[in-house]
Amino acid sequence: MIYDSIILGAGPAGLSAAVYAKRLKLKIFVLSRDVGGQAIEAYKIDNYLGMPGVLGVELVEKFSQHVKNLGVEIKEGIKEISILPSSQNSFGVKTNSGEFETKSIIIATGKGYRHLDVLGAEKFEGKGISYCTTCDAPLFSGKIVAVVGAGDAGQDAACQLKEYASKVYLINKYDNLRGDDQRIQDEIRNSEKIELINNAKVAEVKGDKFVSSLVYQSFKNNEQKEIAIQGIFVEIGSVPNSDFLRNLVDLNEKGEIIIDHKTGATSKPGIFAAGDVTDVPEKQIIIAAGDGAKAALAAYQYLKSK
Amino acid sequence: MIYDSIILGAGPAGLSAAVYAKRLKLKIFVLSRDVGGQAIEAYKIDNYLGMPGVLGVELVEKFSQHVKNLGVEIKEGIKEISILPSSQNSFGVKTNSGEFETKSIIIATGKGYRHLDVLGAEKFEGKGISYCTTCDAPLFSGKIVAVVGAGDAGQDAACQLKEYASKVYLINKYDNLRGDDQRIQDEIRNSEKIELINNAKVAEVKGDKFVSSLVYQSFKNNEQKEIAIQGIFVEIGSVPNSDFLRNLVDLNEKGEIIIDHKTGATSKPGIFAAGDVTDVPEKQIIIAAGDGAKAALAAYQYLKSK
Numbered sequence: 063m064i065y066d067s068i069i070l071g072a073g074p075a076g077l078s079a080a081v082y083a084k085r086l087k088l089k090i091f092v093l094s095r096d097v098g099g100q101a102i103e104a105y106k107i108d109n110y111l112g113m114p115g116v117l118g119v120e121l122v123e124k125f126s127q128h129v130k131n132l133g134v135e136i137k138e139g140i141k142e143i144s145i146l147p148s149s150q151n152s153f154g155v156k157t158n159s160g161e162f163e164t165k166s167i168i169i170a171t172g173k174g175y176r177h178l179d180v181l182g183a184e185k186f187e188g189k190g191i192s193y194c195t196t197c198d199a200p201l202f203s204g205k206i207v208a209v210v211g212a213g214d215a216g217q218d219a220a221c222q223l224k225e226y227a228s229k230v231y232l233i234n235k236y237d238n239l240r241g242d243d244q245r246i247q248d249e250i251r252n253s254e255k256i257e258l259i260n261n262a263k264v265a266e267v268k269g270d271k272f273v274s275s276l277v278y279q280s281f282k283n284n285e286q287k288e289i290a291i292q293g294i295f296v297e298i299g300s301v302p303n304s305d306f307l308r309n310l311v312d313l314n315e316k317g318e319i320i321i322d323h324k325t326g327a328t329s330k331p332g333i334f335a336a337g338d339v340t341d342v343p344e345k346q347i348i349i350a351a352g353d354g355a356k357a358a359l360a361a362y363q364y365l366k367s368k
Numbered sequence: 369m370i371y372d373s374i375i376l377g378a379g380p381a382g383l384s385a386a387v388y389a390k391r392l393k394l395k396i397f398v399l400s401r402d403v404g405g406q407a408i409e410a411y412k413i414d415n416y417l418g419m420p421g422v423l424g425v426e427l428v429e430k431f432s433q434h435v436k437n438l439g440v441e442i443k444e445g446i447k448e449i450s451i452l453p454s455s456q457n458s459f460g461v462k463t464n465s466g467e468f469e470t471k472s473i474i475i476a477t478g479k480g481y482r483h484l485d486v487l488g489a490e491k492f493e494g495k496g497i498s499y500c501t502t503c504d505a506p507l508f509s510g511k512i513v514a515v516v517g518a519g520d521a522g523q524d525a526a527c528q529l530k531e532y533a534s535k536v537y538l539i540n541k542y543d544n545l546r547g548d549d550q551r552i553q554d555e556i557r558n559s560e561k562i563e564l565i566n567n568a569k570v571a572e573v574k575g576d577k578f579v580s581s582l583v584y585q586s587f588k589n590n591e592q593k594e595i596a597i598q599g600i601f602v603e604i605g606s607v608p609n610s611d612f613l614r615n616l617v618d619l620n621e622k623g624e625i626i627i628d629h630k631t632g633a634t635s636k637p638g639i640f641a642a643g644d645v646t647d648v649p650e651k652q653i654i655i656a657a658g659d660g661a662k663a664a665l666a667a668y669q670y671l672k673s674k
């Protein structure tokens with residue numbers, strides 16, 4: 063059995079590619095760690111055209127249902143992938159859950175979290191340190207928490223957390239709030255629960271069995287301060303899930319796949335990519351979904367031309 | 369009053385751009401002929417991720433509601449547009465409904481129909497000849513109709529019409545059905561109501577007050593045949609709505625705006641474009657929506673850099 067296309071990843075880009083590829087009657091198979099990608103971790107999404115204010119989990123459920131209704135097969139739990147050009151016209155895809163052969167590949171593996179790399183951080187992962195606000199915010203009802211990182215994701219996390227926590231420190235390395243969403247910045251400034259700490263970085267995480275305090279250091283005077291907190295939500299950026307592609311397709315200095323944005327083609331014929339794993343400047347659900355469709359249609363044209 | 373951005377067009381690309389631009393708190397204004405663009409004419413849409421099987425009119429209503437909830441102002445009824453670079457950092461937009469000044473422009477004017485250019489066709493426009501199947505199909509219940517053009521749009525039209533008409537001729541200039549959607553092609557082949565006429569072109573449209581027959585000519589032997597029909601649905605392609613941009617931004621040989629597909633930038637700084645009016649290879653709703661978001665985010669970066 064040789065597939066027409068194997069789609070790696072089941073976030074918005076991979077699922078949109080699956081919708082298009084399946085309707086084109088390609089023999090496809092979706093391999094993914096989980097379904098939804100980072101979209102599931104967004105709390106409320108207000109910029110997916112046609113679905114104002116949808117919750118991240120709801121949106122992913124709708125995406126997933128759409129794809130399943132079309133009869134697309136998704137294999138979850140994939141953690142290790144390697145791609146081997148097996149012949150002139152096909153690729154081998156080797157995973158922790160079997161090996162597959164395919165004529166084309168659509169990569170939509172998205173991006174993952176950058177981990178907090180300070181004294182004590184590793185010890186408290188899952189013991190007060192969380193990388194998923196949407197998953198864990200309700201566990202911190204009535205507690206004091208800190209959000210590390212005040213970019214778009216950190217701002218979103220702080221707003222989610224103020225609905226549960228008694229107080230939210232937002233630790234920002236810059237001297238003011240940055241980012242594209244002015245509304246959420248106003249919401250942060252107007253909240254009595256959120257305390258913005260500018261020009262600061264985390265120096266240490268302390269605790270016994272669980273996190274109990276955080277030490278931060280000012281960029282202005284290098285002074286350190288310790289604050290009592292029971293939870294830390296880390297939002298310091300992300301890294302593209304592209305390690306398995308080194309030496310196979312061209313990546314940029316951030317590790318993102320360099321694509322032709324008109325078609326999703328990578329530097330390797332037969333391999334296409336879409337979504338947050340690519341060098342698309344803006345990582346947005348609607349953009350990933352659109353580019354997933356482009357990649358599937360381009361893969362279809364590629365297969366027809368063989 | 370100088371706008372940050374004027375969005376021309378209110379189809380999926382323009383409305384998605386409006387969602388992003390408004391959430392970025394840009395001073396925007398949407399100018400359009402109507403709301404929805406060609407999406408409103410699609411019957412059932414099954415490839416907009418998260419909304420399987422939505423009707424075109426429903427989808428446009430959801431899009432429109434989303435944008436209106438955010439407080440975006442849309443001016444409809446715009447038919448004539450000219451753009452005049454009025455100063456180094458702004459543009460004048462002159463329309464049949466007023467003149468406006470703006471720092472940037474997002475063009476999402478989509479595409480329009482190519483008209484049938486044969487003997488008798490002009491006389492019967494609106495008198496049996498239709499360019500909008502979704503609008504007019506129910507008017508032809510129990511009647512015999514022809515669809516001219518058997519590309520994706522013609523195939524979709526034939527499938528819609530078989531739900532109403534007693535018989536549907538599908539006139540195809542090729543020797544078999546082409547296009548990207550295998551499912552719809554199977555539906556056509558399996559329908560007892562649809563008769564596919566391959567290798568043929570329309571030669572003449574006849575009638576009295578209304579259309580009563582159509583003459584087609586075979587590409588194989590040049591023979592002409594006349595068939596009795598009461599309606600003709602024309603699906604022979606489209607032309608980008610870009611005439612007003614000649615001499616302002618670079619267009620390709622089809623008249624489509626040449627864009628940088630990473631950002632939606634055109635050849636003119638400050639003017640961005642997205643959707644079916646651009647040289648994006650695939651004209652799809654989800655792709656237009658994704659690229660509309662890209663264009664708004666790129667316009668925002670452009671405005672910040674001024």
